Amino acid sequence: MITCREFVDFxxxxxxxxxxxxxxxxxxxxxxxxxxxGIYLEQYRDTVTLGKAVCRDPEGPVPEEVPEDLVSAIxxxxxxxx
Amino acid sequence: MDLQPAAAIAPEDEPKLLEALRAGDxxxxxxLVRSYGGRMLAVTRRLLRDEEEARDAxxxxxxxxxxxxDRFEGQSRLSTWLHRIAVNAALMKLRSKKRKPExxxxxLLPGFIEDxxxxxxxxxxxxxxxxxxxxxxxxxxxxxRRIDDLPESHRTVLLLRDIEExxxxxxxxxxxxxxxxxxxxxxxxxxALRSLLDPDLQGEGA
Numbered sequence: 001m002i003t004c005r006e007f008v009d010f011x012x013x014x015x016x017x018x019x020x021x022x023x024x025x026x027x028x029x030x031x032x033x034x035x036x037x038g039i040y041l042e043q044y045r046d047t048v049t050l051g052k053a054v055c056r057d058p059e060g061p062v063p064e065e066v067p068e069d070l071v072s073a074i075x076x077x078x079x080x081x082x
Numbered sequence: 083m084d085l086q087p088a089a090a091i092a093p094e095d096e097p098k099l100l101e102a103l104r105a106g107d108x109x110x111x112x113x114l115v116r117s118y119g120g121r122m123l124a125v126t127r128r129l130l131r132d133e134e135e136a137r138d139a140x141x142x143x144x145x146x147x148x149x150x151x152d153r154f155e156g157q158s159r160l161s162t163w164l165h166r167i168a169v170n171a172a173l174m175k176l177r178s179k180k181r182k183p184e185x186x187x188x189x190l191l192p193g194f195i196e197d198x199x200x201x202x203x204x205x206x207x208x209x210x211x212x213x214x215x216x217x218x219x220x221x222x223x224x225x226x227r228r229i230d231d232l233p234e235s236h237r238t239v240l241l242l243r244d245i246e247e248x249x250x251x252x253x254x255x256x257x258x259x260x261x262x263x264x265x266x267x268x269x270x271x272x273x274a275l276r277s278l279l280d281p282d283l284q285g286e287g288a
Contacts, residue, residue, distance in 0.1 A: 003198025012269040036203030040192070042211075043204060043283075047276040049212035051244045054225045055128065066119030070137050074115050074144045075108075 002026050007037050011044055091117050096160050103151050115144060118161060122168035128241055129172040131230065135179075136172070143171035169246060173256055176238065184233045190274035208283035228278040236271035243268050 002010070007030045013019050014027050031038045091099060091113070102110035119140060126139040147154075147167050154163055193201035215221045229237060242253045243264070254261045 003194075004200050004203070005194040005198040008192060008200075008273070012265065012272070036200060036205070039204040039207050040200070043208055043276050043280070044272060046208065046212040046215075047272055047279060048244065050215065050221070050225045050279070051229065051240060051272065051275060053212070053216050054222050054229065055124070055245050066116060066123060067137075070123070070140065071112070071115050071119060073137075074119070074141050075112060077141060077145055078111060078148055 001033075002030050004030075004034060004037055007031070007034070008040065011041060015045065015048070091160065093159065097156070100151070100154065100156065100160070103148075111148065114147075114160075118164045119144070121161070122164060125165060125168045125246060126172040126175075128245065129169070129238065130175055135175050139171040139175050140168060142174070143168040146171065165246070166248075166252070169242065169248070170256060173238070176234075184235060187233050187236055187270055187274050190232075190277040191270060192273065192277075204280075206284070208280075209285050210283065224282070225279070228275060231278055232271055232274055236267055236274060239264060239267040240271040240275065244272075 007027065010019060010023065010027055014024065019027060031041060099110055099113065103114065122140050122143055123136060126136040126143070127133070130136045130139060143164070147164055154160070195201050229240060232240065238257070239253060242248045242256070243250070248256070250261045250264050253259075254264045257264070259267070
């Protein structure tokens, strides 16, 4: 039986499906025996989802606009560096 | 601020654009900057959190891309190549800045007692899950602010892996870390972010 500390250490590998079958089984046994670790895993999973979603616009791709003065500065710097 | 909408470049148009860039065609350079500058600016803003530095990094990135356009072999999309150059330019700026001493991440990680149990195990699930939270407009800004509260070295790894979607090997190379160290740092960054989100998500469901 793995400890809660080991459970937390293995969490990312578990979610990335990188644990070998025997360790995966141990991990799943722990989560069914230890409700706080189950809650922690769920919160960790939600955190990853929230973090990944933070810069994605639900309505579609963010408009990709570039300030006009930056365009001019870059093109002028290119001219100067030739 | 004057904004110019981007004109997307289709994959099949890339070879022609590259040819024009290599021939020194000024209009092609302008098209490249207008098409990709906005996205690159979004990347450098996320990493640097300073408008002036973010713009400088985009300019550095384009000048670096212009210099190496002859060496671009077309194995990746132009957008992917430019994205990596923008990330690199922002990281160079981050490294060159004198930063305040980093806060320790340890306080944001779960503690364990001697027998391996959590010192303060979570008592109840969050009142809402990620999907319900993301249905509300203000959630993204709130999470962004909590990510900004992470210690810099961990914030950078979280941004590069989870938001910029670079793989472990790429991040390891950019930050001069081993792949194992990148994985450890990402796992710790996510746990710390969980701790930072936790106080606002305690309690009964809405």
